[in-house]
Amino acid sequence: EDQVTQSPEALRLQEGESSSLNCSYTVSGLRGLFWYRQDPGKGPEFLFTLYSAGEEKEKERLKATITKKESFLHITAPKPEDSATYLCAVQVRSYIPTFGRGTSLIVHP
């Protein structure tokens, strides 16, 4: 059975304190891995798609990387407005994204 595990479940950072979120996956035939940001009471907002090991994508303070078994979302010098839940999803043969439970990030000023 396909599995997506995100860690840590929750992360508290001081403003400017860089860190990384992890998404580990055990799937057969990965078609794509997606990162989303979700604010409380809202739908997930698409951030990145990664297709194969070694690929990297960047957007402002966020950088996503991927290996054959896991993906990282690196947050450089975070600001309070980066506080949100970050979700990872994998897409395999049926084109249906399967989500992890997310990492809740709080950045203190």
Place this chain on the structure above:
Amino acid sequence: DTGVSQNPRHKITKRGQNVTFRCDPISEHNRLYWYRQTLGQGPEFLTYFQNEAQLEKSRLLSDRFSAERPKGSFSTLEIQRTEQGDSAMYLCASSFQGANTEAFFGQGTRLTVV
């Protein structure tokens, strides 16, 4: 087109009542997904359409749940005889047909069953 639209945003209903939610996907998106999300969890897959065809349903989707996508445009999700356990955020997403295409989500419908 500004994105995926879901209505209503909030719904409070009494246990045993039927409810229906609507999703308008991004135009030209062939694929449409419904998910359910509870507090502290990631979105759980419910069902998936490609154009008007419902191609897959989760085992989580009991007989009380039904979804339609007439003419491959908007979609509706109906829950019959609601139970308190149905209280959740119901999310709709759409994507282009093709390999490795990301899904874009609406703002969700928050259902509270009292």
